[in-house]
Amino acid sequence: MSALPSDLELSNPREKLTKPVQATLSSLKMLDVGKWPIFSLCSEEELQLIRQACVFGSAGNEVLYTTVNDEIFVLGTNCCGCLGLGDVQSTIEPRRLDSLSGKKIASLSYGSGPHIVLATTEGEVFTWGHNAYSQLGNGTTNHGLVPCQISTNLSNKQVIEVACGSYHSLVLTSDGEVFAWGYNNSGQVGSGSTVNQPIPRRVTGCLQNKVVVTIACGQMCCMAVVDTGEVYVWGYNGNGQLGLGSSGNQPTPCRVAALQGIRVQRVACGYAHTLVLTDEGQVYAWGANSYGQLGTGNKSNQSYPTPVTMEKDRIIEIAACHSTHTSAAKTQGGHVYMWGQCRGQSVILPHLTHFSCTDDVFACFATPAVSWRLLSVEPDDHLTVAESLKREFDNPDTADLKFLVDGKYIYAHKVLLKIRCEHFRSSLEDNEDDIVEMSEFSYPVYRAFLEYLYTDSISLSPEEAVGLLDLATFYRENRLKKLCQQTIKQGICEENAIALLSAAVKYEAQDLEEFCFRFCINHLTVVTQTSGFAEMDHDLLKNFISKASRVGAFKN
Template sequence: MDLRKWAIFSLLEPRFVSKIKIACVFGNSGNEALIVTEDDSVYALGSNSAGCLGLECHDSTLFPKKVKALCHKRVEGFAYGSGPHVLAYTADGLVFSWGHNGYCEVGDGTSCQRLKPTVIDMALEGKHVVAVAAGSHHSLTLTDDGEIYAWGHNNCGQVGSALSSNQSAPRKVNSVIGGKKCVSIACGQTSSMAVTENGEVYAWGYNGVGQLGIGNTSNQQTPVRVKGILCSVVITKVECGYSHTLALSDMGQLFAWGSNGYGQLGTGTKSNCNSPVQIAQDIGRIVDIAASHYSQISAAMTQNSTVYMWGYCRGQIITLPTKTPFSSLHEVFACFSTPAVMWKPLEVKQHEGNTVAESLRAAFDDPNTSDLTINVQGRPIYVHKTVLKIRCEHFRAMFEHNWQESTRSELNMEYYTYPVYRAFLEYLYTDHVLLPPENALELLVLATEYCEAQLKRLCEQIIEHGITVENAASLYAAAIQYQAKELEEFCFKFCLNHMTAVVQTDDFSKLEGDTLKDFIRRAAHNGAFKS
């Protein structure tokens, strides 16, 4: 997935982006991010609310800064709350925590804000953590032996300790699940969920809108099994939204329960459900699901990689799973979640080998793969007939309608200069124009002749960026000649704003009769000659 879909990454240099291994966007406005690079360095950027970037200060930053305490610790993933507080776990099974700690969600035995990521060793010492999860102000970890530890805010029982007081250090939870090994954990705003090895689901914490799925709306201070329709299926994964829950079975069935005021359950209504209901039965086998305690949006991917979304989608209430053009669940959250946070850290898979665009770019002017040579001013340009046919109507007509040129492997171009025609051909391979403003006018002529509307617009932009007092009049005349209306209007306004200087230039004195008369008429109409 292109990380530029997340606004916070828009200033990153491409070379830095190419080294990213894991990225995580969080924060109440999607304005904080953590990054792990291929060399095992960890970076942070954003507004740094409550010191959540782990930079050991409260300073915000537009550009990535190293999180020294996490560098070379082999960080594998993150979880975050809405304080925000942050958890990170490593390949060695350690858990680091930092950020907001007013409800003991950092788990260091205090309620003091922590600016530096620090290993949690209370109760977790000797344990190997393989997953972390966070609600608004509470935290869960899952160990490799299937045990769950929880801490933090506990006003609704979300820590699962059978008490209502906050838990300042990790405490084992699943001793009350009957000793069953757990394989998955998730957190809603103030609720917690776990999936056992045999596919059972357990829930605890706040249940005011039925997000625990236990058939009522009573809070639970210890884990309770979610039954009903789930008793006849094997659940492999659970994801929690702000106050709703999704569950995926090993047969690709999707179940939902909890709050539904924004259609986030996907039932076609806005009625809450306090027991699981099966949804999306008509879209095929589902292989992955997504939700976040920050938002009211849901998403799923089917076996054929089709992505669906529903719920509160950028201000719209969508009550049924709706097909999207996306190829990743992360794109749903980047484009339609409010706020635009990641539902889980994004593992960036760098391309092995070139992309299609990169391969096309490399093929331009390559004599080793070319099947057509175009000579311009005695200089060859190596291209491919198929690419030219695909990209340009002029060449498609030339090569498909028995023109004389269609059978040749070499053509001569006599009407344009080498820099301009080369720039045109390169544009067909790259969608970009690398040409100075003084040459763009000739390319504009070519684009007009070949009916290349997009190229024509690019030429107009290049010319606009290169306009000066000295060339404004001639550019205005050329825009009229080639019927470039937007460029004509731009040049006219420029001339109007610099009238005294423009009328004294050589280019202005060379304007032909009708063009000069029209310019003077328009200028007068716009008040240029009023005293």
């Protein structure tokens, strides 16, 4: 077994070992990068050019950002050459990283050394920085002062996501395979041994025939979510951060059995704790809890998944960062909560903040002030084609057609409707009228439909989305049908689950039907006591009981 790094030699490993940030792309309209102290070194002109950014390092003293011209700049203390400039000199002025000029970043993560792992939009992988434990994957233990493309075992693969542990690295390919390398004293590369891994090696075992959809790393552990919603874990488990009900290390992938019947969509890892987000908008946490970072109301570690209770609004995003004991989440209604370590204090229950994004939690509350993911910033001063079309929706000044629905007008443009919708292509072909009366659907539903044709998205409550699902089925708009199902899922609760299940069956929305059925089974006791269940259509009730029986819902 390889020796511990010198700065990790403690009797209590959770007090020193750190995990890298899981850096997935966010899309934020108006990101205030100025909330991170390191950006105070940049001029106002430089800040306005930033399109992506990641603040990292043991004290938040390093930053990498891309500009509107696809140039990459770095700034900071440059520990172990982590800025990739070919030297170890610190810089208080942004310096261009010429070796990656023109490359577009798809995913980026960093470790404790720090070392950097970057995936481009073309699926290439570049690494640089600290390398004492082969975490760069280039077969050596020499620090990498400049970005080096890693192709061994990845040459025919397209990498779409990267994650780093303290001193190990993990990547996910477009075909759902996971590769790992680097420090392996606790089995964190998933090879079944504790020998360090100098080059990328595919993680197999229980993942052999699974399709992985997202990954994350703890300080010395790994998480992988597969397309069925199951979570597989491996590596260090001294604080119960694998969620297996024990504290023993796991050298190969193992399924988190306690999440049986629950579909996980996202996973985020903190210093020594884990958060997962389910498709029902529920958060579960486990692992270290010395600062209340599990949000359970106490400071006791948990080795099993434990639900985190927030307001009734569903959760749509979770956040945790390798170098902090802080957790955060965002609700569908836009509320941002944080818990765990907050500027030295312990917050043991989710606390409502005044922020509009989880990133601000880490910029303002976490120590150090680092970003938990790669941030993507959209420009404010230029309207894209999509944004221009969105602005013209329901604009009477430019419209040449108006719909009269429930006594109210909705303004539209014939040419756009014909381009975007097969129904209008035929119905408006020889129609000279500039007013169309609509009585089949309600005003909110029809307005949402027309707005979708301008924006490619829907803005409607989950309850009203059922009516839009009816319209989408009638007009054979399959993509709109999928969006409606996603929106309806976000509004499901025990009281309306049967009504939504009935709607899914009526409109042949199979994905929504399966989701609603599974929700009913998971909340069977409460659902069967609702008025909706009592008034259930006879045939639907008969089919529901039959299907529920087949999945063992009525077994004692």
